[in-house]
Amino acid sequence: MTDKTAKLIFWGGTLSSLILFLILTVDTHRQVGALTHADKLSAQVLDGKRAFQKYNCNDCHTILGFGGYYSPDLTRVYSRRGPDYIRNVLQHPEVAFANSFRKMPQQHISETEIGNLVAFFEWVNNIETNDWPPQDSKKYRAANRLSSAAGVSRGAALFQENRCFDCHKLEGVGGDTGPALDQAGQRHDEETIKRIISQPQSVNPQATMPSHEDMSASDVSAIAEFLAKQKGEGR
Amino acid sequence: MIAYKSQRIAYPYFVVALFLFALQVVMGLWLAINYAFTLPQGLVDVFPFSTARAFHTNLLVLWMLLGFMGGTYFMIPEESKRELFSVKLAWIQLILLVGTGVTALIGFLFGWTQGRPLLEIPTSLDFLIVIGALIFLYNVGMTMIKARNWTMTQGTLLAGLVTLALLYLFGIPFYHNLSIDWYYWWWVIHLWVEGAWELVTAALFAWLLMRITGVDRRVVEKWLYVEIGLFLFTGIAGTGHHYYWIGAPKYWLWVGGIFSALEPVPILLMVWDTLRHVKERKAAINNPVVWMFAIGCAIYHFVGAGVWGFLHTLPQINYYTHGSQVTVSHGHLAFFGAYALLNLTVFYYVFAQLKGITNFRQVLGKWGFWVTSISMFLMGLAFGVAGVLQSYLERKLGLGYMVTHQNMQLWFHIVLVCGLFFLLGVIIMIYDLLTLKEEKAR
Structure with missing residues (x-):
């Protein structure tokens, strides 16, 4: 390689990339308002x-x-x-x-x-x-439910899809913010569980759990039915 | 063995840099403890992870920049064949920058922060840093202008330093829109490490290779042109790989994906180039440790920055790995390979020159090199496994963040052990560098 070719690669490479980058920066500024709802x-x-x-x-x-x-x-x-x-x-x-x-x-x-x-x-x-992040993408979460629902009950799949595990434990798996639910079926009947899911404060005014009023009645029933079956060995 | 008295100013820069490096690693260990164990609320309230992370990353930037600056002050007189414009200014700059850095760190303890990762330094202190950078550029620029011995290597170095300073300005304002905020945040972070810093270190590395191998300047500088051209070609538009998920237009998925897929090419060229210069050397190998660090730096740079970066840069993969421990793995291997080892190579070469040593003891340097290199590589692997687990469990299966992290705990314990060995290696190197002596004739 001659010195001239080397210099050509240097200037050509640097300037072409820089010009492309600056043009796209200007265009990004034009579009970003709409993409981020800047209004x-x-x-x-x-x-x-x-x-x-x-x-x-x-x-x-x-x-x-x-x-x-x-x-x-x-x-x-x-x-x-x-x-x-x-x-x-x-x-x-x-x-x-x-x-x-x-x-x-x-x-x-x-x-x-x-x-x-x-x-x-x-x-x-x-x-x-x-559609990033995938863990919050509706598309990916629904696909997950369909795949996991093949092996378990619809209620269990919905329990996972709606991120109940983020706060509650079942069989030792899950978060610590809310109570473990292994004995949910011993503590409450199915009807009460339904009410807790859609409006927790209606059962316990001190509850810090978010309400799920926008969840469909059939989904709430499925999860409640699943939880009512959790009657873990009483401690 | 130095040709110009003013080159001595590199020494205090390097000593401070080494001290900050050690502190950075200690902070890193503390972060690993935060990951591996549950800390009491009272401690978390006083010294949360966020503050410790601000320490860890700001110390990294500070020690590496001081290393580059010291290296520049050592190299410029030799390249331009003239004493530095002003040693006094170099001292003022050092005191100003270190003083500002220490003030910022103490401020973090009390919640005085700009609150943006890596750019936590509050705006009022940013201006002191800008003044420090201007003094530096003035000093280096005046030396070059007065000497009028322009070389390609000097030009590259100066271009890198000016760009570095200019890009820092984009990190100072308060941005209203979070997406624009991150857009310009990457002008500082990405265009530093894959632009300006590459220029600075490529120049320092080229100069060092000429010195230790005795290979012709024309050959080294010709390849320097090609490498830098490719670095900037892939690196500038490659910034797009940070714009996939921030609310920027979709074309960044293409631009970022294509340009950054090419990013390993210039690094590979640099490795090949380095090995060829070493093979065609015209000088004898008198301090194998310096050569070991130089070759190690080139290869590690390729693995950590090139291969690891390539692994998760494609949008299809990055969708799952973005912001996971995979990023942590890449960050550690890339910074260590590309910039920590480069600085340490320069430190070993320059310390021997400053102390007038022809053949120094080699054993501790070799131990330091292997202990740090291997433990950092294993740490990168452990972070990587944790990251793959996280991508699969949290992002693919949709388990909650905390549930996922419970399943990653084992790997954070392994990270902690690797970190302890890494600290050991760093202590060996620092001790070795500070007590470097002529090896007694056998």
Whole structure:
């Protein structure tokens, strides 16, 4: 290779890539407003982003997949957990994760800031991310249910699809935020379980569990039927 | 054995860098403990994972930049055949940057942060860093201008340093839109490590190869042109592999996928080039440790940055691995291979030169190299297995995050053990470097 060819590769390679990158950057700016629903970027959402940065949330949690890998991704936390759950965790992480093997610091976030953070998460929830993350993608979750439903009951498959395992344990598997459900069928009858699922506060006013009023009646029945059968060896 | 007195300024830069490196590794161990064990709430409230991570990553950036700066100050007089423009300015710059860095770290303890990963340093301190960078560029630039002995290597180095400083500016503002925020965050992070830093280290590496192998400048610099051209061709548009899932247009899936699939090519060329220069050397090998680090750096760079990056850069794979421990695995292997080993190669070469040593003792350096290289590789593998588990359990099967992490615990314990060995290796190297002596004749 001659010196001239080498220089040609250098300038040609660098400039072509740089020009392409800058053109696409301009175009991204043109499109990003629509893709992120920038018109809904209210003052409260911005204050929420400021609070998100102030408490350095992003060095434990990822958002859009970037940040610390120590805690769950927050891109779709609003639809996954709902506003009540988010408020509850932000107010009292030491209670919410008392039994968890991984903790969240109590940072004494003010009520206003919590409201702003929820608004921020609600806005982030609607960013069009090419259906990322897969664990929150409706398409992938439905496919999972269909594949796992082949072997188990519909109720069990729905229990998994709706992420009940995130908070509840069955047979020692699952989260610690809510009670273990191995003996759910001993403690409550099927009708009560249905009510707990759709409106937990109607049975226990102190419950911190999010309500599932938008879940179809047949799904609620299927899960309740499955749980009513859980009468684990009484302790 | 140094030709110019002002080259001595590299020494304090390197000593501080080594100290910060050790601190970074200790912090890393603490992070591994956070993963492997349940810590009491009271401790988490006072010193959460987030603060420790900010320490770990900011120390990384600081020690590596100080290493590059010290390396530049050592190389420039030799290349331009002139003393540095001002040793005093170099001292002021060092004190300013280290002072700002330490202030920032202490600030993190009290929650003083910009709250953006890797760019946690608060805006007011950012301006001090910009001043430090300007002093550096002025000092290096004036030396080159006054000397008027332009070489390709100097040009590459200066271009890399100027780009590095300019890109930092994109990390300073508060962005309203989270997607735009990450868009420009990557102008700092990606275009640093796959752009500006590659230029700086390619120049330092080319200079070092010329020095230790005695291969003709024309040959080395010709290949430097080709490598950098390919690095930038794949690296600049390759930034797109970070834009798949952030709310940017769909064409980034294509642009990012294609350009970053080519990213291993220039690294492979660099490995081949290095091995060829070593084979065609015109100088005798007097300090095998320096050669070992140089060749190790080229190969590790290819494995950690090239192969590991390639493994999860295609959108079809990245959909499941994005933001998982697979990223952690790649990050550790790539930074160690491409930048930590490069700095250590320069440190070994320069320390021997500064102390006027022809043949130093080799045994500790070899131990340091192998212990750190192997333990980091195993750590990368452990993170990788954890990441594959996470991609499958959390992203494919849809188990919750915490349930998934419970199934990954074993691998974090293995990471912790690897980390302990890595720290041991780092301590051996630092001790060796600081006490480098002429080996007694046998």
